[in-house]
Amino acid sequence: MKAVKNESFELNKIVNNHNQSELILRSLYDDSIMIYESFFVLFLDNSLRVKGFLKVSQGGLTQTSVDVRMIFNAALNCLATGLIISHNHPSGRLEPSQADIRITQKIKEGCEILDINLIDHIIITEFDSYSFLENKIL
Numbered sequence: 001m002k003a004v005k006n007e008s009f010e011l012n013k014i015v016n017n018h019n020q021s022e023l024i025l026r027s028l029y030d031d032s033i034m035i036y037e038s039f040f041v042l043f044l045d046n047s048l049r050v051k052g053f054l055k056v057s058q059g060g061l062t063q064t065s066v067d068v069r070m071i072f073n074a075a076l077n078c079l080a081t082g083l084i085i086s087h088n089h090p091s092g093r094l095e096p097s098q099a100d101i102r103i104t105q106k107i108k109e110g111c112e113i114l115d116i117n118l119i120d121h122i123i124i125t126e127f128d129s130y131s132f133l134e135n136k137i138l
Contacts, residue, residue, distance in 0.1 A: 012049045015042065015084065018131040021122055025086045026129075028053060034126050037064040039087040041071050043080035044119065051078045061090060066103050068110055075116055082117040083107070089123055094130040096123060096137065104132060 015021050021042070028040050039056040054074045057064045064087065075083060085107060087100070096104075104121045111118040121132040132138040 011052065014048050015044060015050060015119075016048050018120065018122065018129070018134055021084050021086075021120060021131075022124065022129045024050065025084070025122060026124060028055070029088060029124065032058075033088050033124070034090050034092075036060065037062065037088055037090055039064050039066050039085070041074070042084040042086070043075055043078050044082035044084065045079070046081045048082065048119075051080055063099070066107075068103075068107055071107065072110055072114060072116075076114070080116060082119050083111060084119050084122065086122040086124060089125050092125045092127075094123060094125060094128055096121075096130065096132065101137065104138065108138070 013024065015024060024042060025040060029038065036058050037060065038058040041054045041056060043051045043053065045051055054071065056066055056070055059065060100123065108118045118138065121138060123130040
């Protein structure tokens with residue numbers, strides 16, 4: 001599986017702060033952002049340029065399944081050196097759940113083994129976002 005792009009997705013855009021990440025990630029969610037929970041990954045190079053993205057999963061109202069092997073397979077295939085992970089909370093609640101924290105830690109551990117930088121995990125709601133990096137969870 002390779003990281004892919006959609007027609008409105010801009011490759012090679014430099015992402016060096018939470019606001020830029022949020023704008024790019026928000027463009028990946030469709031009208032279902034307030035209905036289904038989905039999980040996306042942005043793949044970056046050493047210069048923080050976007051190489052592609054992967055929609056890892058789309059779940060139900062309150063959860064989605066994340067297979068970290070899919071994330072790392074795509075990251076290695078596109079030679080990513082950095083990842084930004086994201087999921088939405090249809091409820092509008094910004095705070096990460098314990099499951100959110102656990103999956104972030106699991107992905108971080110895998111990144112460390114593969115020498116890939118987990119840059120941030122961003123939770124997106126209809127009108128706001130939460131950065132694990134800015135809130136010192138990552």
